[in-house]
Amino acid sequence: MVTEQALSAGLGEGYTDNIQTTTFYWDKLVDYDIGIPIKGDSMEPDYQSGQIALIKYQSCSDYDSQVCAVDNISVGNAFVKCVTCQEDGILLESLNVELNQYGERKFPDKKISWEDNPRIIGKVVAAFTPIEINNIF
Numbered sequence: 001m002v003t004e005q006a007l008s009a010g011l012g013e014g015y016t017d018n019i020q021t022t023t024f025y026w027d028k029l030v031d032y033d034i035g036i037p038i039k040g041d042s043m044e045p046d047y048q049s050g051q052i053a054l055i056k057y058q059s060c061s062d063y064d065s066q067v068c069a070v071d072n073i074s075v076g077n078a079f080v081k082c083v084t085c086q087e088d089g090i091l092l093e094s095l096n097v098e099l100n101q102y103g104e105r106k107f108p109d110k111k112i113s114w115e116d117n118p119r120i121i122g123k124v125v126a127a128f129t130p131i132e133i134n135n136i137f
Helices: none
Strands: 034-039 052-057 066-072 077-086 089-093 110-113 118-128
Touching: 034 077, 034 118, 077 110, 077 118, 089 118
Parallel strands: none
Antiparallel strands: 034 052, 052 118, 066 077, 066 118, 077 089, 089 110
16 A cells, blocks of 8 residues: 655655555565655655655664655655664755755755654665556456
């Protein structure tokens, strides 16, 4: 099952309390709890916009820079990023090191203070691009 909410692989993807689910099929067996669409290109080349991130629920990362789904509760944004827990908050890093027109990183690191109540939803255990299958009858 996949929620219609999205994880930002960019500057932040908002979400609402209205949740619908869609069923996708994949030919790999993966232990996961929820699938969430990825929007944006900050996690390229490993994770592409439009892919479904398969998330295994856990409240903390196993190691620094583990790719996780993170909820920035105070702002109502969710991300898929490399996560490092620090004394003063969570550091979110992008894989995409592309530069903007000013020579700065297009996706700079983002810090969420513990005071803002960030929540690690879980680790990304896999991602896949859904395909549409036309039924021929």
